[in-house]
Amino acid sequence: MPGRVLPGPDQRGLFIGGRWREAEEGATFTVRDPADGSVLASVADGSVRDAVEALDAAVAAQQDWAASAPRDRGEILRRAFDLIRGRTDELAELMSLEMGKTVAEARGEVAYGNEFFRWFSEEAVRIHGRWMHAPDGASRLLTVRKPVGPCLLVTPWNFPMAMGTRKIGPAVAAGCTMVVKPAELTPLTMLALADILHEAGLPPGVLNVVPTSRAAEMSKALMADPRLRKVSFTGSTPVGRQLVRQSADQLPRLSMELGGNAPFLVFADADVDAAVDGAMLAKMRNMGEACTAANRFLVHADVAEEFAGKLAERMGRLVVGRGQDPGVDVGPLIDERAVHSVHRLVTDAVRDGARLVVGGSAVEGSGYFYRPTVLLDVPPGSAINGQEIFGPVAPVSVFTTEEEAVRRANTTEYGLAAYVFTRDLARAVRLAESLEYGMVGVNTGLISNPAAPFGGMKASGFGREGGFEGIEEYLETTYVALPATGRQAG
Structure with a gap:
């Protein structure tokens, strides 16, 4: 059974610029089954240089992707949604193997995670600004929403599908390119997801996936790069605090979904x-x-x-x-x-x-x-x-x-x-x-919903994922001041 659902050898590498490739010097790390400790697969172990090349690809793709039609971005997410729905059993088995949860629960995660692609496929065409008269009537105020730019998305091991789609979905819908760093313990589901998005027609360089056993080195290098404009991290509060400190020099936009109690x-x-x-x-x-x-x-x-x-x-x-x-x-x-x-x-x-x-x-x-x-x-x-x-x-x-x-x-x-x-x-x-x-x-024990804003306060972080609020994390606002209409020169 494991061989049937594991990504093939070509899909266990780095996904950069729309193609699969080996890590620098062919480095790999092993992914184990927590049920017995056995080795499931060897996965490419990305280096700092590999991560920078992934960011290069994201930067190169950003301008064209930001200019793409919102409807086209939404249709790609919808195609990915349909592909995932058709492969639910396969993805659930894969997730169960690498993470340990029951296949039944993994099916639930596939369905839940996939809803973020459907939700944000519909939000892609609803990005809007506003037009208004200035209070004194002398000018007009226009606001324009723009993609924030290349993103670093760091996902945890416990929900390898849903935490990926919850970040990738709004980034794609908003017109942002990205480098995804999946958890070292559970990278296989993210690699399968990258392959599905490629099949759905996502252009090369929009999504780049770099598994690594050297996460701290990679994130430090990328966050020192001024071309990176957004970081979304789900993980522990201590690591989140370290990433916030690292962000001080370049000041990228941050979303932090951290610990809970x-x-x-x-x-x-x-x-x-x-x-x-x-x-x-x-x-x-x-x-x-x-x-x-x-x-x-x-x-x-x-x-x-x-x-x-x-x-x-x-x-x-x-x-x-x-x-x-x-x-x-x-x-x-x-x-x-x-x-x-x-x-x-x-x-x-x-x-x-x-x-x-x-x-x-x-x-x-x-x-x-x-x-x-x-x-x-x-x-x-x-x-x-x-x-x-x-x-x-x-x-x-x-x-x-x-x-x-x-x-x-x-x-x-x-x-x-x-x-x-x-x-x-x-x-x-x-x-x-x-x-x-x-x-x-x-009076409910289940609160997560793709249509609702997910996030916390205090040491649980800041920013929201899902809901109408989710796409806001990937957009910047430009205010344009315009003179009042109806006044002719000369």
């Missing part, structure tokens, strides 16, 4: 069964390896035992195994380091006084598996409440008042996503306004 608030009046359903979605999507994953469960004292018991029963029934095997609910974590990190947080929480309800250990044998885990009575100061877990662990703490819940929910440097379960509409409105998060889900 999502609170999941369950009030006494909530439908507990619905809250458990939402918790399973918010926690277990992608084995918990998501920046939007529910990280801290803050549950009112009146329903905490019921909620934790029902959640533990659901979590304990989940089947752990290879993502490609039938009947599996939870695949492996991405690597051994991830397993150690998750287990350390769990053992520290138990040492701090938390009660282990279910799970709490890695699965013995090959691969990077961790049992779905529920902890109850987790002390607020425990480390598991202060950092991203990025694993299938639900720490439950108890609160007694709405004010306490809001205070504890906001006591974090992060501000990406939050979840609220309550039957009280007035409370839902108060919480949406008082929670310091870019996205708030009310």
